[in-house]
Amino acid sequence: MSDSPAPVSEKNTDQPASLVSGVTYSVFQYAGLLGVLALLVLIFSLRSEHFLSQQTLVTVANNIPDLLVISVGMTLVLIIGGIDLSVGSLLALSSAMLGVCMVDWGWSLWSAVPVCLGIGAVCGMLNGVISVKAGIPSFIVTLGMLEMARGGAYLITDSQTKYIGSSIEWIGVPLKGFVFSPAFLLALVIVAAGQYLLTRTVFGRYCVAIGTNAEAVRMSGIRTAPCSVAVFTISGLLCGLAGVMQTSRLSSADPNAAVGLELSAIAACVIGGTSLMGGRGSVINTFFGVLIIAVLQTGLAQIGATDPSKRVITGAVIIIAVLLDAARQRWKRRG
């Protein structure tokens, strides 16, 4: 036992070396998804001369902010081993609340937004508290919330779309002389913050640990409940934010909005390599997952694919991405 492996420990006390290996590691980690993204861009550029243009970039960037922020929340939820099916409905409920505040009650945007975010956060917290405290799988609890929130959105709007108009549109429109909208830039900030939260903070570390083995975390003297509830609350809060983004894009609050968005968000996470079993995931990779879905949608539309064939292709891409990720995991475990 006296032969403690000297070369290894030497390498690790050497900071620059481990930083370099860290960089190569993350490049390797993102390489697969970037490759898929590049491949898609290449294919669509060859098939359509309009694809490689600023217009496409603007379209993609302005379509994804709501899906992006919701997927960030979903990534965290999946990492702790949960799932949140209520995100689409929570988006609609928050958006409906925003519409009611601004249209029916004549509130300003800045007083309506906190209400919109608050309602998302409260519903998310309810998801968390019920599933954690009562030990009910989050699949069931959020399925119930999916129905309740959708119903709530119809109730408070009388099933009417509330037209808001220019007072909210600016959020989703590209800034003057710039391709990106405030919504997209904010979504990027959320992605960065999410990744930072996950990889650099105690909270993020606990999330990964809980998703890996909650009992081991408990036996390490850590309370898992507050952490799990916080994750669901964050997911709800981000639904509220996505509600604002979507409302600005549509210029109106639509209680029918975002039906099935939870599936797109889960697909984005899964394409990004997040495990549905918990314990593994990355917000940056989810971002790439969202981009892949968006590029695919936009590109297919440009080459004139019909809606049914778009769905077939999107579905196939999801499965292929997951197969690739599974192969990569196996390879990594061996290597």
Next chain:
Amino acid sequence: MTGDTRSLLFEARGVCKDYVVRVLDEARLELRPGEIHALLGANGAGKSTLCKIIAGLTPATAGHMLLNGVSYAPADKRFAESRGVQIVQQELNLIPTLSVAENLLLGRYPQRWGVINRRRLHEQARVALDRFGLNEIKTDQSADSLGVGQQQMLEIAAALDRKCELLILDEPTAALSAGETERLFARLNELRARGVGIIYISHRLDEIARIADRLTVLRDGKYVSTHEVSEFQPIERVVDLMTGEVQAVQHALQEHTNHTTEKTMLRVEGMTGGPVRDVRFSVKAGERYGIAGLVGAGRTELLRLIFGADRAERGELFLRGEATSRRFAHPQEAVQAGLAMVTEDRKQNGLLLSQSIRVNTTLASLDLLTGIAGLIDRRREVALVEGKRRRLQIHARDIEQSVGTLSGGNQQKVAVAKWLLQDADLFLFDEPTRGIDVAARRNIHQLFDQLAANGKALVIVSSDLEELFETCDRIGVMSAGRLVAEYTRENWSYDAIMQDCFSGYSQQAKETVSGSNL
């Protein structure tokens, strides 16, 4: 030795296995019919890999094997089983939600058109259990209602109920109580008489001296030598072959130093909950307090009650001579009060297997590594983990290696490292060296000594009495949920403690430990 020494039941020559590195290099093994052949070596020596190859769980990279003189290269476990090669692995492989009978006959249910004949299923299972003396297990109870020891016995019974010419047992007694071990040995003797060849892996040398005919030693994936067990008097001399002579000398020189101080660290009064009944004991700073007992005596449960992992019905804890009592409702409170618990089942509730050594080591003490806003100081984290890794001699590529890929001994060191970082005062160890190799075991025992010398209090639960004798200053004996006796180094003896282990079952002996005849 019975049986013709010329005709071998099984022979393996030049068997190699490469994963990333070569883990098995020209390994050899020969087995006569009606022989119990012990396979020895430190963890990582390649014992388990060789057994997996023989059982068809993984293919060999090179080499060839003969079974009954015929070339044998199992493609999978099913093929191996069809040739009468059965393996019982160290990890339990039962399906917890299925019944005992359904587990026992898994894959060969009596059926017609896919419909299971339940009556015959339970009849067949009953026969298999009774043949093994497992009368107390009902065929319709679910597998997870069994204790770990019973589950292990069930797995062995299931293997023996199939066509079995060559049986591989990997640490079969690690989870068994003394009584269950006796039962297993009686059965193995019958199999030997019937001509079955048995490959037996165990870290318990006294068992090998008792039960095995010959032994083969592997070291670093290479074949060392094969001997008659009787060549080693005492059996501990075989350790020289396994780990090199330096350590054997160290072991011989190892002396026990009592570091016990006057200061009481923990006093437990009337602790009751689950199977635990009215336990009281106390541990002083610098003291190593062992808890002996049969499997199911309530030792793990006692530690869990103290640590706040389970809710106690009654009972009080007094820490560091405090006048007011406490009871922990959550492990978090225990950890804040300076307790640490290294759990028995590392995979279930001790470690995050898919996460790195670094993440596992710092899990319980991230608050020491955080500045503002809960940010983790990576640089300090790496430095701290590297420090612990060197101190505990955790063998790994680097601290980013996932814990699930480490050997059992190194996994256990990571589990311990987690609490060393916490700087706890009172350590609860549950089966700290179960299933880990001799060298890692010595590391852990040296660590116990260091902790005690630094004024920590240790409570050590172990089914291995030798271990308690080696490491502890006092031993308490639990039987049927109660602490029935306490011994010091001056007055303990193997016989007395074994007697106490069984004493609590005197009234209910028929149901719980029937068949144990020590």
